[in-house]
Structures are given as C-alpha cells and as structure tokens.
Amino acid sequence: MEKTMAKGKAAVMRAALTGLHRTGAGRLLAPFTQGQGLIFMLHRVKPETGVPREFAPNRILEVSPEFLGDVLDQVLEAGLDIVTLDEAAERLTHGEGGRFACFTFDDGYRDNKEYALPLFQARNVPFTLYIPTAYPSGHGELWWVALEEAIDRAPDEVSIDRDGDTWRLPTGTDADKIRTYEKIYWWLRALPEETMRAKIRELAERHGVDLSKQCRDLIMTWDELRDMASDPLVTMGAHTKDHLALAKLPEKEALAQIVESADRIEAELGERPVHFAYPYGDPGSAGPRDFALTEGAGFRTAVTTRKGMLFPAHKDHLTALPRVSLNGEFQDLSYTALYLTGAPFAIWNGFQQVDAA
Template sequence: MPSAEFRHRLFDAGFRAIVASGADRWLKRVAQGHGLILTFHHVDPAPAGAYAPNGLLSITPDFLDAVLGTLVSRGFDVIGLDSVAERLVRPAGDRPFVVLTFDDGYRDNARYAVPLLRRHRVPWTLFVTSDFAEGRGRLWWIELERAIGRLDRVRVPADEAPALDLPAATAEEKMVAFAALYRRLRAGSEERLLATIAVLCDEAGIGVGRMAEELCLSWEELRGLASDPLLTIGAHTITHPMLAKHGEARVRREIGEGRARIEREIGRPVRHLSYPVGDPTSAGMREFAIARETGFDTAVTTRPGHLFPGHADHLHALPRVSVNGLHQSRAALSALLSGVPFLAWNRGRRLSVE
C-alpha cells in the first residue's frame, strides 16, 4: 500500500497538472456541479511539525482568507445550508454556489476563523458534537497522535490481527507507526479502537477523554456564537461514533439526542446533520434514512464531490469537498472548485448515495 506521503505527493502533482493544462477551465462545464460544500476542521496559524499525522485537518487563517477571496473572485455565491435544496432545483443562472462547513466544534474556529468569516460577511455552518461541548468524549485521532508522539515504540498485542511492534523514536518512525495503527484500528470495531488507544495513552501518561475540554468550544462559548445571524449550528451526534459500525438503536440515539442537546443549550432549532468520519464505512443508506426520518433538512457526508440536480432527491447523503491542510495551494483550490478531480475519483458518477 502506498505511503500517505506518496499519496499526497501524487495528489499535489495531479492538482498542478489540472491547473497547468487548463483543465480546471475547459473541463469545468462537465465537471462542476451547481455547487459544492466545503469541509474544514481546525484553523490555526501554528506551522505543522515534522510529526503531524492529523495535519490534513488544519489550515492557516491566511489560507482560509485566500479561499474566501477566491470564491468571490470566481463568481461563487456563498450560501447557507438552508438554501441548498432550493438552489439545486432552481439554479441562479451560471453562478455556482458554495457552502462553508466546520466539523467538531473546535475553539480555534472561534479565535481564527470567525473574524475572517465576519469580515467577508459569509454564512457558515458549525457542526457540534454534544459530548465535546460538555468537555468530555474521545477525540481519539488526537489521542492517538499525542500518545505516539510521547512513545519510543508502539506495541499492540495480537487480537483480531497480528501483534504490532513498531519503532517510534523519530518523527518519520512516528508517522509510519501512526499510519499503520490508524489503518488497523479503522478496519475493526470502534470498541477495539477506543480501548487500544486508551492503553497507549496510559503508557504515554496522557489522560483519556481530556482533549475535548482543551480543544473544543463549551456550551457557554457556543451560546455566544449562536447569536451571529451568519452562523448555522448543526448536529454532529453525541460522541462522534462511526455510525455504520453500531446497531440501529445506538444510531438513532446519537443522531436524535445529539440534536436535542444542542437545541436545549443554544435555544435554536437544529436542522442539519454531519455524519462523523462520514465515509461509506461510517455512514450509509441506513444512516441516511434515519437522518431523514429524524427530521433533518439535510445531512452531509465526507464522500467527495460536487452537488448536482440529482442530489435534490438525496438531501441526507450530500457529498463535500475537504479543504486539506496538506494541500494549501491555489492550484489545489482551483482544481477542487472546478470539480475535475472528482471525474476520476468518482469514475464519472455524479451521485454516491448508497
């Protein structure tokens, strides 16, 4: 399997080739949908170090500013999620639209993204995980990063898979160890994933379940933001599970109660849902149906792609385009906004709703 570094170099080369060849312009009419939904996570000016396996989840404020400026200069209408259904069936001429979404509810969004969003006067959506807002819950991907950051070796005993014993003394070794363990844990049950990371955190002297209080917005902070008319607060479940790995009763509770908690705390209706992780192994047709039955107006995945008229019939399986912190370049942004990379990624299919 190619390394993560190799894949990202390949993506970079692809983005540059699309722009250098002009394909982002001459293929745009075929590839670009009526609009797209952009996904962000962290916004932080701190430069990534040599060991930063979650670096793809963080962009700088300067790059966010460049994204917002580019959207305006290229004729995109920046709209809220409430307007997506209507724009899919009633396009505004040749003007594409874009929706800005931020997942998980990180405190750095308020510190670094909000001033830019307000200066550009654009609507945006913040998807909140209710346990994170209460200062608990497992941001396990960050726990895993920090545990490996402190360990010189990563040892995992055999269970459903062979034992793992990997060096982790250097930044390069830590990156390799993180990637190997991440792939292994994502392939298994979520219970096994959380238990394994808890053991590694204990070995590294890191408190499990403490990252949310450090990194995520509290209910008090969220109530302060909620008065902003440009902001829509959406639901991101109670505990951020990979829903497809759990039984139906758990899924219904995560989706329904996660929304109810947010509504109680901020005093506003919550109409939009983001599936945690959001790929096909984490959210599928069962989850789409439950989101619809629970009464959400829309629900978003992380399946990559633009929005086309056919998505009007699948408002609970909407694709998004991730603004990746490892590709903070104008070439990457131009390629993604054109839709051209998704012609190959989705093998020509415009809808991925199963």
Template structure:
C-alpha cells in the same frame, strides 16, 4: 522524473529499515504520491478545468476542522488562517456566494439562482471562533459548525487528539494493537506516524478502542485534551448567537455509525439533535457524518438522519451539489479544504469539480445517490 526517483530512494530506505511493515507503508505512500502528482498536474493545467466541466455543480460544500497559527506544531491537523482566507478569496473570484445550508437547498431548487458554496467546520473547536470567525466576518461569509455532544460534554473518545498528544510528547511509541514501534525523530516522522495509525484505524471502531491502553500507559487524558481545544456549553451558546453561525448535528459520540446496531446508530444521531436543540433553544436542521466515507455511512444512516428530523446530511464523499441531490438530501458530498498546506492546484480541483472526476475516474458527477 527526479521527483519520483527521490521518493523511490526514500521508500527503499524505509524498506531496509522495516522489512516487515515497510511494504504496506510503501504501497500506501506510493499511492498517495501518485494521486498527489496526478492532482497537481490536472489542477495546474487548463485541460483539467475543461475536462471537469460536467463535474462543476451548482454548489460546493467545503469542510474544515481546526484552524492553527502553528500548523506544523499541531502535526498538520487543520490548516492556517491564511489558507482559509485563500479559499474564501478563490470562492469570490469564482463568483460563488457563500451561503447557509437553508439557502443552499432553495438555490438547488431554483434554476435561476446563482452558484454557491457552504463553509462547514466540524467538531466544535474553539479556534473556529477565535481564528476562523474573524476571517469569515471580513468576507461576510456564513459558516456552519457541526457539533458532537461528546466534544461539548468532554465525553467523546477523541482518539485523534490522543494520538497527536502522544506523538508530540514521545520520541518512541509502541502501539501494541498494531504490533509496531514508532520512532519519532522529527516533525516528518511524527506526521507520518499520525497518518499511518489513522489509515490503520480506517473506520474500525475496535481498532480505535485498542489505542486506549497505550494512552493510559502514557498518562494521556482525552477529556483534558478536549477541554483544551473544544468549546463548552456556554461558548457554544454564545457562538450560535452570531448572525453568521449555524449549528448542526454531528452525533452524540463521534463514532463510526456503520459499526453500530440499528438502535444505537439512530440514538447516536437523534440524541445529539435533541441535546443541541435544548442547549440552543432553536431548531437544528442540518447534520454531518463524523466519518463520511462510503464505508462509514450509507442509506441506513441517511434514513436515520431523516427520521431524526434533520433536513440535510453531509458526507465526506468528493463532489459538488446538483439539483439531483434534492432527492437524497441526507447523503450530500463535501470537499475537504482544511488540510494543511493545500496547494493552488488542489484548491482548483475542489472548486472546479476536477477532484470528483479524478476520484471516480470520470464516473458519475453526482455523489452519494447510491
């Protein structure tokens, strides 16, 4: 009870400070706190695993982005090497083999095959090679990296990197498009601001684009930020040659596909496949949507992924893999395991299928078939 009382007091203080923007922020924060509390309770009890038994599939696909030694200094965008090692240890304890997407499709079709997990990393970050790969080598665990063309060429509009740089370099920021002035007094306020702007953008490309004047006013160069953190062509080619590494597609521009017209959406997918295959001189068979929620991709995008020649397409919708996914392989779920400071209960929920049960209020265990 004291946990909720303390947060209610804090929310009341925020409301007094910001009577206009406060209610929306508090509503979102309360939802997050409620969901987090429910997930912790569910994951820490044996009842959670028992109730979620029907949601535990043959496989689970886990998603990561950046891997940081200094998670707080990077505003919790990514997770630590220790967290990655904890996830791999938990998979081993669960009896799940870490395999490639190619092997996963074979196992889904074979009732006698063992349970498995796929480790996926999005966007082509350099720390995936320097920090993640050595840990994966310890476990003999393959990884799949989904690479957008624009991150390699430095042409993507990586607005999330711009926001991080903005909030780390300023104590007060005005986001004109939001009509908000954000005070960034400490790490918690910077983290909160990053979440607020991210939630505001959602899957709206226009809102992300509306941040460009703010970045320009603060002399923030997105290409320079990408160059600091992402692999270039030479590095991608070298990385792809590692026996544990599979490279997959992730669009050309890393934009919201659902906001593009038919021709542009297909081109953004197909051109990325062509670019990576030319760069690596090998087939690129697997794909992940940059924004994989229901509002960001659906049947249209899945058809374009299939038409471009990909064999699989991974969303960010919660859930495990079941044999039924063989009928819609371009709309398969993934569980996020790469957010900062994931608790043991949260990891348990992702590996047991409990998170899917909670997200759907005990609805359909098989995600992505509609």
C-alpha cells in the same frame, strides 16, 4: 527518505492536480463538471508558527487563517455565492439561483471561534459548525489526536494488544512515528467502535495522555458555542453524540446517536438543528441506512466526506451530500481553483455525479 502511504498518496494527488492546472484541463472540463456548487469541509484553523514538525499526521485537519481568508476571497471572486445550507437545499430543490459554496467545520474546535469567525464576519458570509454533543462538556475522545500524542511521547516503541498478541511498533525517528501512526490508525478504524475506543484509552493511559483534558483544551464549551450561535452568520449542526461511525452501529444505537445529538443542541442552544454531518463520512462509516435515518429524524441535509460537487440530482439525496476537503497539506490557491471546476472530483468519481450507495 522513507515515505509513508499517506505521503505517497499526497504526492500522487499533488502531481495530478498540478497536471490539471498546467494543461488547463480543469477549465475545459468545468462546464461539464462544476455542477451547481460545492460544500467545503474544514476542521481546525491555526496560524503557522515556526518550522513545521515532520511528525504531524493530523496536520491534514489544519489550515492557516491566511489560507482560509484567501479561499473565501477566491470563491467570491469566481462569482459563487457563499450561502447557508438552508439556501443550498433551496437551490438544489428548485434549481434556481447561481452557483454557490458552503463552508462547514466539524467538531467545534475552539480555534474556529478565534480565527475562523472573524474571517467570515469581515466578508459577511455564513458557515456551519457540526458539533458532537459529548465534546462541549469535555467528555469527548479526540482519539486521532490522542494517538498522535501517545506515539510522540513514546521514546522507542509503542505496544498495543492486537488479537491477543502484543503488537510492537517503532517510534525512534519521525519516519518511524509516521509509519506507526498510519498502521495503528487504519487498524483502529476497522475495529468495532467500542473496541477501538477501549484500545485508545489503554494506549492513552500508558503514555500519560489525558483524553478529557485534550477535549477541554481543544473544543469549545457550551457557553462558547452559545456565543457563536448568537451570530446570524453561524448555523449549528449535529455530528452525533460521541463521534461514532454510524454504519458500524446497530440501527437503534445509530438512531440514538443522531436524535440525542439534536436533542442536546436544542436544549443548550434553543434551536433544533436541521443539518447533520456523519463522523468520518466515508462509505464504511455512513451508508444508505444512515442517510435514511437522518432524514427520518427530521434533518434537512446531511453531509458525508465523499468527494464531489453538487448537481441537480442531489435534490433527491439531500442527506447524502458530498464535500470538498480543505486539506492542510494542500494549501495552495491553484489547487482550490481546480476544486471550483469540479474536474478533480469528476475524474476521481469516474464522472459519476451522485454517490449515495
């Protein structure tokens, strides 16, 4: 069967993790690579139902409640404290306290309330939700979900304007759909933000995908978020206004996305957020300029999607913190045991502890 680039990368990563696990190299490296702790990144928590679909490119953003519960227990049994981001910042700043883990969820999916919250309540441990503030009002564009749905609805092919020419890509089989999604997704990610959103709106309209309904169906309302915020275990963080890649925006616009998101959360929930997550979070979406903007806007911490553990040197880079993804394609406790050693990320980063450039 034909493999996509994404599946090929996943296979390579699984092989590397399996090798580290079987050889015990992770445990041997741990004293040098585990650092002070780590921040887990999640998006959706959904029960597994039926036979998994072959075409499900956004499955990487989904973990089952059972797996999440097992990871929480694994982290606690490993002797790490599950702490708030405020406590994490304190420990990094002062170098005191034991090793720790934070759990963070991006975007405000409704299933976080239904399936994730009870798991944290049962263990009396905290977590953070990062909210793009257009989303709870139903005005967000979850374009990666819309792209999947548009491709899935197209019986034979999808077409999209690319540099003045019509780009036609096949959708006749699941393998076709997977390849087509990958090609369009990464092409869109390289475009200016407004251009990319215009392309998605055009594609969604052509294939009958209602972006607003999709947002309302998947994302919590402000009332639901108020209910979440009333739980002392839950910290609310900002995630820009419109989920735009800040590094692609002019400085004034990037700062507005940061500040207006904090303003809206304060107005709706009664407390100004001091923790922030960069949309996409990779080096092409958030860089040193943006790290300085969030610090200047009054945020105490800000998280990226750069892979890595937290080390003492991160006390000087609290608005450029790395995270460790709980990926839906890697729901295996042997992998997460390796994550806690930090070894996979040390190898990935060439044993560089801080990446804030």
